[in-house]
Amino acid sequence: xxxxxxxxxxxxxxxxxxxxxxxxxxxxxxxxxxxxxxxxxxxxxxxxxxxxxxxxxxxxxxxxxxxxxxxxxxxxxxxxxxxxxxxxxxxxxxxxxxxxxxxxxxxxxxxxxxxxxxxxxxxxxxxxxxxxxxxxxxxxxxxxxxxxxxxxxxxxxxxxxxxxxxxxxxxxxxxxxxxxxxxxxxxxxxxxxxxxxxxxxxxxxxxxxxxxxxxxxxxxxxxxxxxxxxxxxxxxxxxxxxxxxxxxxxxxxxxxxxxxxxxxxxxxxxxxxxxxxxxxxxxxxxxxxxxxxxxx
Amino acid sequence: xxxxxxxxxxxxxxxxxxxxxxxxxxxxxxxxxxxxxxxxxxxxxxxxxxxxxxxxxxxxxxxxxxxxxxxxxxxxxxxxxxxxxxxxxxxxxxxxxxxxxxxxxxxxxxxxxxxxxxxxxxxxxxxxxxxxxxxxxxxxxxxxxxxxxxxxxxxxxxxxxxxxxxxxxxxxxxxxxxxxxxxxxxxxxxxxxxxxxxxxxxxxxxxxxxxxxxxxxxxxxxxxxxxxxxxxxxxxxxxxxxxxxxxxxxxxxxxxxxxxxxxxxxxxxxxxxxxxxxxxxxxxxxxxxxxxxxxxxxxxxxx
Numbered sequence: 001x002x003x004x005x006x007x008x009x010x011x012x013x014x015x016x017x018x019x020x021x022x023x024x025x026x027x028x029x030x031x032x033x034x035x036x037x038x039x040x041x042x043x044x045x046x047x048x049x050x051x052x053x054x055x056x057x058x059x060x061x062x063x064x065x066x067x068x069x070x071x072x073x074x075x076x077x078x079x080x081x082x083x084x085x086x087x088x089x090x091x092x093x094x095x096x097x098x099x100x101x102x103x104x105x106x107x108x109x110x111x112x113x114x115x116x117x118x119x120x121x122x123x124x125x126x127x128x129x130x131x132x133x134x135x136x137x138x139x140x141x142x143x144x145x146x147x148x149x150x151x152x153x154x155x156x157x158x159x160x161x162x163x164x165x166x167x168x169x170x171x172x173x174x175x176x177x178x179x180x181x182x183x184x185x186x187x188x189x190x191x192x193x194x195x196x197x198x199x200x201x202x203x204x205x206x207x208x209x210x211x212x213x214x215x216x217x218x219x220x221x222x223x224x225x226x227x228x229x230x231x232x233x234x235x236x237x238x239x240x241x242x243x244x245x246x247x248x249x250x251x252x253x254x255x256x257x258x259x260x261x262x263x264x265x266x267x268x269x270x271x272x273x274x275x276x277x278x279x280x281x282x283x284x285x286x287x288x289x290x291x292x293x294x295x296x
Numbered sequence: 297x298x299x300x301x302x303x304x305x306x307x308x309x310x311x312x313x314x315x316x317x318x319x320x321x322x323x324x325x326x327x328x329x330x331x332x333x334x335x336x337x338x339x340x341x342x343x344x345x346x347x348x349x350x351x352x353x354x355x356x357x358x359x360x361x362x363x364x365x366x367x368x369x370x371x372x373x374x375x376x377x378x379x380x381x382x383x384x385x386x387x388x389x390x391x392x393x394x395x396x397x398x399x400x401x402x403x404x405x406x407x408x409x410x411x412x413x414x415x416x417x418x419x420x421x422x423x424x425x426x427x428x429x430x431x432x433x434x435x436x437x438x439x440x441x442x443x444x445x446x447x448x449x450x451x452x453x454x455x456x457x458x459x460x461x462x463x464x465x466x467x468x469x470x471x472x473x474x475x476x477x478x479x480x481x482x483x484x485x486x487x488x489x490x491x492x493x494x495x496x497x498x499x500x501x502x503x504x505x506x507x508x509x510x511x512x513x514x515x516x517x518x519x520x521x522x523x524x525x526x527x528x529x530x531x532x533x534x535x536x537x538x539x540x541x542x543x544x545x546x547x548x549x550x551x552x553x554x555x556x557x558x559x560x561x562x563x564x565x566x567x568x569x570x571x572x573x574x575x576x577x578x579x580x581x582x583x584x585x586x587x588x589x590x591x592x593x594x595x596x597x598x599x
Contacts, residue, residue, distance in 0.1 A: 032402050039399060040416045046476065047419060049442040050431045061440040067449060111328035120318035126325060131595060133336040135530075135588045137537035139558035140581070143565055143574045144342035145335075147351075167335040174328055199320070228424040230540040231558070235565065246426045250544060253430065260434055267427045278422035282415065 050271070054264040061260055076261035077269075086266055088241055089248035092158060093270075096233075096244060097226035099162045104169035105177075105219050112177035113203055117186060127178065133171035138231055141167055146235055156238045164236060165226050172225065173218045180214030181207065217284035224274045245270045344581075347574035357571060364575035374576060377548075377555040381580075384471065384556060385535045389528055391475045396482025396527075401516075403483070404490045414484070421480035429544040432473035436460045436545075460546055463553040470554050474541055482527055489523035490516065522594065529591040533584065 053061060055072040064070060080086045115123050115130075145164055154160030188210070189202040197205065208215070230246040237243055243251070249266045252259055311319070347364055350357035368374045399417065403410055420428060435442045436459035444457055459469040493516060501511050517524075539558040542548060548555035548563070557576055564573025 029405075029407060032405055032407055036399075036402060036413050040413065042476070043416055043419055045442065045446065046428065046431045046435055047423070049435055050427070053434060053440075065440050065445055067442070067445050107327040107331070110324040114321040114324035118317050118321035118324075119314070120321040123321065123325070126329065128592065128596070129332060129337075130328070131592045132588060133332050135533060135592060136336055136340065137533065137584075139537040139539055139561065140343060140577050140584075141336065141339045143561065143570060143577065144339035144346060146565060147342070147346070147570065148339065164335070166331050167339070170328055170331045171336065199317075224424065228426060230426050230543070231562070235562075246424075246540070249426065249430060253433070253544070260437075260440065263430060264434065267430050271423050271427045274424055275419070275422045278418070279415070282418070 050264050050267050053260055054268050056261060058259070058261055076265040079259070080262040080265045080269070084248070084252065084262060084266075085240070086245075086248060086269065089243050089245045090269065092242060093227055093244040093246075096158050096161050096165065097223045099159075100165040100169050100226040101219055101223040103162070104166060104173050104222055105215065108170060108173040108177050108218075109208075109215065112174050112181050113207065115174075116178055116181040117189070117203075117207075130171050130174050130178075134168075134175045136171075138168055142231060142235055145232070149236055155236055156242055158242060161233060161236055161244070164232050165229065167232075168229075169222050169226060173222050176218045176221065177211075177214065180211050180218070183214075184210050213284045217281060220277050220281055224277070227270075227274060343574050344578055346570055347578040349571050351570040351574075353568035353570060360571070364572050365579065367572060368575055368579060373552050373555060373560060374579075376552045377557050377560040377576075378580075380467070380552075380554060381536055381556045383467070384474065385532050387471055388474045388478060388535055389532055391471070392479045392482045392531065393524070393528065395475065395479045397486050397524075399479075399483045400486035400490055401512075403487050414487070417483055418480050420477050421484075423477075425477060425538075426540050426544055428477045429473060429541050432469075432476070433460065433545045436469050436473075461550060463550055466546055466550060466553045470542065470545055473545060474535065474538075477541070478531060478535070481531065485523055485527045486520060489520040493519040526591060526594050529587050529594075533587050533591070536580070536584070 052067075052069045054076055055069050055074070057071075057073055057075060060070060111130075115127050145167070149155050149160060149164065152160075154163060184207060189199075189206045192202040192206050193199060228246060229244075230250065233244045233247045234250065237247055245266070249263060249270065252263045252266065348359055348361060350360045350363075403414055403417075434440070438444065438456045438458040438461070441459070443459060444454070447454060457465065459465045497515050497519075498511055501515055506514070536556075537558055538556075539562065542554055542556050542559050543562070546554045548559045557580060561573050561576040564570075564576055567573075
C-alpha cells in the first residue's frame with residue numbers, strides 16, 4: 001500500500017504548482033473562500049430569518065411570504081413587551097442567572113483553588129467526582145429533583161430555581177476554574193508568600209487578578225447556561241409571573257395561535273445579550289471551548 | 297489560613313503547616329462538596345430507587361422490582377425513543393465530525409479573514425439553544441418558513457413542504473437543526489488541536505515525499521486523535537440527553553417519529569407516573585456511564 005502510493009507522490013515543487021495554475025490564478029485559495037462563504041451563508045440564514053420575521057406582521061408572514069421584509073414594523077416587539085409581559089420574563093431570568101452565577105462562581109473559585117493548590121487527602125478523588133458530576137446530565141436528575149423540590153417547598157419560586165441550577169452550574173464552573181488555575185504557575189504566589197504575604201493574601205492579590213479573564217469567561221458560561229435553561233424551569237415554575245425567558249417563549253408556541261412575529265422578537269431579545277457577551281469575550285470563550293470542556 | 301505563626305511555634309504546635317493547609321483546603325472545598333452531594337449524588341441514587349417503585353405524584357408507592365423496566369421494554373414509545381435517540385446521536389455525530397473537521401482544515405490554512413470566518417462559524421454555538429431550535433421550527437414551516445422559500449430561490453422548488461409534519465421528513469429536519477447548532481463546537485475544538493500540531497513534522501514528511509493525503513492520514517489524524525475522541529464522546533452525551541431541541545421543534549411527534557428519551561421521561565413526569573418516568577431515564581445509565589467514564593479518564597489524562 002505504502003509503496004504503491006509512494007510512486008504517485010508529487011515532488012514538493014510540483015505541489016506548489018498545483019496550488020497555483022499556469023496563469024497564476026490561485027484556484028485552491030478561491031475554492032477555500034467559496035466553501036467558507038457558503039458555510040457562512042448557511043450559518044447566517046437562520047439568524048437572518050429570526051430577525052426578518054421579528055419585523056414582519058403576521059399577515060405578511062403568511063400571506064406574502066418573501067425572503068426579504070416588505071414593510072418592516074416594530075409591532076411584534078410592542079406586542080411582546082406590552083401585552084405578553086416579556087419584561088417580567090427577562091427580569092426573572094436575569095435574577096435567576098445572576099444569582100446562580102454569583103453563588104456558583106464564588107464557591108467554585110474557593111473549591112478549585114483548594115483542589116489545585118493545597119495538599120490534602122482525597123483531593124484527587126474530589127476532583128474526579130466533580131468531573132463526573134459535570135458530565136451527569138440534568139435529564140437524569142429532573143425526576144428526583146422534582147420530588148425533592150416539592151418536599152422542601154421550593155417549587156414555583158425563583159430562589160428554588162437558583163438552588164436547582166446549582167446542579168449543573170457548580171460542577172461546571174469548578175471544573176473550568178480548576179483548568180484555569182492549573183494554567184497559572186504557582187511560583188508567583190510562592191514568591192509573594194516568601195515576601196510575607198499569607199496564603200489567602202497571595203490568592204487574593206496574585207492568583208485572582210491573574211485568572212480574572214478565566215473568572216469572567218466562567219462567569220459568562222455559567223450565566224448563559226442558566227439563562228438558556230428550559231427543562232428544569234419548565235418543571236419547577238408554574239405561575240406566569242415567575243416564568244423565565246425560555247419558559248415564557250415556549251408557552252407562546254404551545255398557545256392556540258402561533259404568534260411567530262412576537263416569538264421571534266422574543267428570540268432576538270433573549271439571544272442578543274448572550275451573543276454580545278460571547279462576541280466581546282470571544283478569545284477567552286474559545287480558549288474554554290478549546291479545552292474540550294464547554295457544552296456545545 | 298491566616299493564623300499568626302509566631303506564638304504557636306514555641307511549642308510543637310498541633311496545627312503544623314501541613315495540617316493547617318489541609319484544614320483550609322477542606323474548608324474551602326466543603327461548600328461545593330455539599331452541593332454535589334445534595335443536588336447531584338443524592339438525586340442520582342434517588343432516581344434509581346424511584347425507578348424500582350410504583351411511585352406516582354402524591355403516593356410514594358411500593359418496591360416493585362424490575363416491573364417498570366419490564367413495562368418499558370414492551371412499550372412501543374420507549375423502544376422508538378431509544379432507537380431515535382441512538383440514531384440521532386450517531387447520525388449527527390458523523391455529520392458534525394466531517395463538517396467540523398473539514399472546516400477546521402480550511403480555517404487552518406493561511407488565508408486572509410480567518411478570524412472573521414471563525415467568528416461567524418461560532419455564531420450558532422453562541423446562540424441560546426432554545427432560540428436556535430425555535431428559529432428552526434419556524435424555518436421548517438410550510439408557509440412563512442424560510443427553507444421552502446430559500447429552496448425555491450436557488451432553483452429547487454419542491455412546493456409547500458411541511459418539513460416537521462410527516463414522519464418521513466421530521467427526523468431529517470431535526471437532524472439538520474441539531475447539526476447546525478452543534479458543529480461549531482467540533483470545528484473550533486478541532487481547529488485548536490490542529491494549531492498545536494508541530495509544523496516541523498509536516499516539513500519532515502514533505503522532505504520524505506509524503507503526499508497531502510498521507511500527511512493528513514499519518515500526521516494530522518494521529519495528532520488530533522485525542523481531541524476527536526473527547527469531542528465525540530462529549531457531544532454524544534449531550535445530544536443523547538438534549539431535551540429542548542426535540543421539545544421545542546416537535547415534542548416527539550408526529551406519532552413518536554422524533555420521540556427521544558428525555559422528552560419521554562418528561563411526559564412521564566407530566567402524567568405523574570414517577571416510577572416509570574424515572575425508569576426511562578435510568579435505563580440508559582449503563583451506556584451513559586461507559587461514555588462518561590471514558591471521557592472522564594481522557595480529560596484527566598490530558599492534564
